Amino acid sequence: MAQLTYRDAVARGIAQEMRRDERVLLVGEDVAGAGGVFKTTVGLLDEFGPTRVVDTPISEQAILGAAMGAAMTGLRPVAEIMFSDFFAVCWDIVVNQIAKTRYMTGGQVSLPLVIKTGNGGGLRFGAQHSQSIENWAMAIPGLKVVTPSTPEDVVGLMAAAIRDDDPVIFCEHKGLYASKGEVPDGDIIDSLGTAKVRRPGRDATILSLGMMVPRALAAAEALAARGMDVEVIDVRSLVPLDTQTILGSVSRTGRLFTVEENPQLLGWGAEIASLASDECFWDLDGPIQRITTPHIPLPSADSLEDLVMPSEESIATTIEKALQS
Amino acid sequence: MAQLTYRDAVARGIAQEMRRDERVLLVGEDVAGAGGVFKTTVGLLDEFGPTRVVDTPISEQAILGAAMGAAMTGLRPVAEIMFSDFFAVCWDIVVNQIAKTRYMTGGQVSLPLVIKTGNGGGLRFGAQHSQSIENWAMAIPGLKVVTPSTPEDVVGLMAAAIRDDDPVIFCEHKGLYASKGEVPDGDIIDSLGTAKVRRPGRDATILSLGMMVPRALAAAEALAARGMDVEVIDVRSLVPLDTQTILGSVSRTGRLFTVEENPQLLGWGAEIASLASDECFWDLDGPIQRITTPHIPLPSADSLEDLVMPSEESIATTIEKALQS
């Protein structure tokens, strides 16, 4: 058991799988020599050498195309898209090629690949380097999408993603890279498609993801001090979605709140809200409420960025108001 | 008053505005000499000449970048992305540049531009040429998004989009191009952000968009014959969203169904369902149900494509079952 940063956990998860399986390669901008601009791939070049850890030109389409072609022909590449915002320059390869090819070819082509990416806000990087794009990927049939919130989950979900025979979008939250947590020794293999109850509770269900998980937990503690016992679920995996854990909780508590970092319209919570309003309708005791960034780009100034993203306070206040009305 | 096809209505709407305002230009692949691959821009080259109607290389990023730069500097371009699936090759220009620039620059930059595109399925074009991508755009703050369902709306919404000082994604449904409708003579100027009740009803609200509108209407007629009086709303504009019309209807009828052509996860209906489950919670008499294409890419074979898209029958059956349970 060791204390590890979220950032180091990324490299550990990849190294664990590269040691086991020489078909696993890593490719991306500055991932080799520099160990990644977020230092999430430090040490991999040294351990696995330049044929398995490859620095590339600034050519996101070429990077993901290379990952796809390699996956089609027997390898299991991990590709990095440095900031998730840059998916926009290679979205075709992701949504039209990688996501659809197995289906379109009647199952002839396997695409065991992982695209890891630095996602999310809070670092004052401005509107083009701070987006939470899980929802972009969730909307596309054929992509699996995970967002870990702890170092242990990073290792285990990375391993699960690499071992999975389908393409996985692996969203690392930039705002969590410096965070630390206990990580057990030895290999860790988690499962895609599983949510985790981080804090059990009876009065309401809060769904959260990525950097919103610690905020939701802190809000839950604040609410507990005010007599409200809320359950906090770390959704972790948007596709596959653990509807059993999620909707089971909603049915038990009768109230659903989502805490989403993304701009409101069509954040992941919209889908879960719509599911709950269908499948848990008779169990609901009150409106479903989503706590999101308003539907605006993220401003760069620290004071403004903090203002618009869901915070411990805004989460607690919204839920308290809702539960008491 | 004349019968016009949806396809001809596109050219008419653009021509109406090009006549009025010489800052309006049209640019895209095969839009000039060929009149568009879907024949939606026939006659414009002849009337307005090659400096205002421009054929381009296959360079979607360059096309939209040109539109953006022109809009920033005093023009009002209309750009075509031939199939909406191709947004994936130029998504950066749309979501990171066009959508965010006014906000990021503190309002210094205006982007009065329209991106028109052939959207949707039903033509057996397969998974890479049949997508309904309204939800991709709706998720991005800074984009307006409209999808007309009738020739008259095409003309009026095109005019409104061109006159609007913000970027508008104008989704033309490929499956409706050949459809006909009465269109009044003279200039037509509609309003963005307005839904239309296509058929009033008391028992439930059906929201539909694009090619799903005629199907929802047909289903409503079938349901009427079976004693169920459902209201059919043509959402038309996803951003801005006419929540007054939509949620007002839901509050009145107590039941909400969406009919969406897109794959399920994070289709536009998810957002509206989540809004209704919050704001109309106490008015709802039963679960909110979404009728969508399942979360799969569209298959190309006619029999399979017909099977997976919402049809008059599947809509009517789902609603009947829900209302009677």
Added chain:
Amino acid sequence: MRSPLTDHVYGQHASVLPPQDQTRHDGDDIDLAVRTGLYRSMREMRVFEKRAYDLFMKQLVKGTSHLSLGMEAIAAGFGQAMRRDDYTFATYRGHAHTLARGVPMTPVLAELLGRANGLLGGKGGSMHLTSVEHGMMGSYAIIGAHLTIANGAAWSAQYRGSGQVAVCFFGDGTTNIGAFHEALNYAAVYKLPVVFVCENNMYMEYTSIFDITAVERPAADRASAYGLEPVLIDGNDADEVYLAAGRALDRARAGDGPSLIEAVTYRHGGHSRADPGKYRPSEEVEAWKAYDPLDVYRDRLIRLGVSADELLAIDAEVLAAVDTATQEAIAGDLPAPESAFTDLWADGGWSWRN
């Protein structure tokens, strides 16, 4: 009228005419067996696609479809030169490239008809023909993407040391999209065993390539931007293609990196099913129809001593094969409804939830 070598003045698109001398390659050192193979292969493509066109007219082929009538020499030349385990990456205009790899006609035609016995079970259609077991790694319908994907297959071959080469076909219009540039640079940097083949038929959909491209030769004039030699070949002469293919494949297999070949050709028909192709000057169309790769090749074989009977026998065999495929395709069942819900994921299913 001008040859591919004259300068282009933008906005003044003039016709490019085919070469005059059809005997140039008579003396090339190519086995006669290979040569009859080339002929047979082109014949298959031709008859198959004409049949597909007829079936369109009868509304049996659904959706869209893009024929390469007139462009067969490129697919055939590469098909004969490639190793069995090499990889092909093609576009929506991929019927010929699929047949060139030995994929049987029935499943290809059945796919066009949307039948259960289609190559992709009816889920891909004409624009996505793929047969992994034949090295046919897919037909891609969004311009540019597959150049980057071909790189990936080449990277994999390089890493595995398999000696395989990825061959990627695309059109003239494709040279102006960003992915082309990224793919070429990427391939050159890592010396990937990939051959990029630009089938320059001088039109994107309905627009002349000369009107929307900054250079005269859309691929060859870009080669130096990637440190590559320009290679411009006659794409209507199967022998010229076959030899150029061999050189590029050898180079790739030797570890010397990618090639970019521009093969000048012409499509006899419109861009796709919907297009009568009227935007092209009729004398241009006529000149190129007169330089039909099948005629060029038939005449050469005759000059080289192959008997007319032997060629007629091939023609008859091909026709019979296409007839059989037609019957089998038409007799195919519609896909089972459940098949719409298979093979999104590796577990065979489509479920996104538990």
Added chain:
Amino acid sequence: MRSPLTDHVYGQHASVLPPQDQTRHDGDDIDLAVRTGLYRSMREMRVFEKRAYDLFMKQLVKGTSHLSLGMEAIAAGFGQAMRRDDYTFATYRGHAHTLARGVPMTPVLAELLGRANGLLGGKGGSMHLTSVEHGMMGSYAIIGAHLTIANGAAWSAQYRGSGQVAVCFFGDGTTNIGAFHEALNYAAVYKLPVVFVCENNMYMEYTSIFDITAVERPAADRASAYGLEPVLIDGNDADEVYLAAGRALDRARAGDGPSLIEAVTYRHGGHSRADPGKYRPSEEVEAWKAYDPLDVYRDRLIRLGVSADELLAIDAEVLAAVDTATQEAIAGDLPAPESAFTDLWADGGWSWRN
């Protein structure tokens, strides 16, 4: 060690050293007033950016930031050569280009500090500096996009017949992304009045451009792919830049279309705030620091008879201006909370519903 003209062997990245002779441009026909203007402009950039760096260290500048210390001659040379109403398109490394257009220092620095008196009211930050009234049409943080957007401004100028030119700055690493290729071809096809300026500082973020590019000169070696002349200049000599800028701007204004200029330079520091820049050989860094564009230029002005006092006076004025800007920026209020909800739409608001 090699000069920009020697060949590169991939995987063996060697240092590129600056030219030796600093007197080459002494005799150029440039007004002394322009020359002192060039000096002043570079000095402003230098002192401003050093101050920004100090404020980082004091945690007053938030987020990230990319300095162009060592690269000032390019921004200054173009800034002096451009017409008042020409358009600048820059990258996240855009402080110098913003100042070059006459944008006052206070709002620029205040923007870096996230203050209400910032150029963008605190909503854009260091990577998005924009001042439309000064022709500074934006700083763009996603590689490649702004080349296509600059085309649009040039298209608009061409259509309006305004005689304006769009000048677009970007780095060496940017030449490998797809948008570069699309933008260059597009500009050439329509003969747009746009000047593309590659600031080749020989590194993308932390990777040498030589290791991931198929040609030796990332921009100049690509010019012919767009029918353009290769233009390779010394980006550390403000006179060379100024003259090259003038030629390209004239060409664009004359209707002769785009230019692609590769200006070789070097950044003194790391890629961004987070980067100590340790991946570069120290002798390379030292050699380039010794070829500092400010020193080069100061020495030249002295040789041309400008007195040391005059230069010191400029230095003092610049320092005073930076000091004032620092005070004003630090004194700036935090943005009003409501301002987060303004200017998404042309109506000034952000509402997506009624």
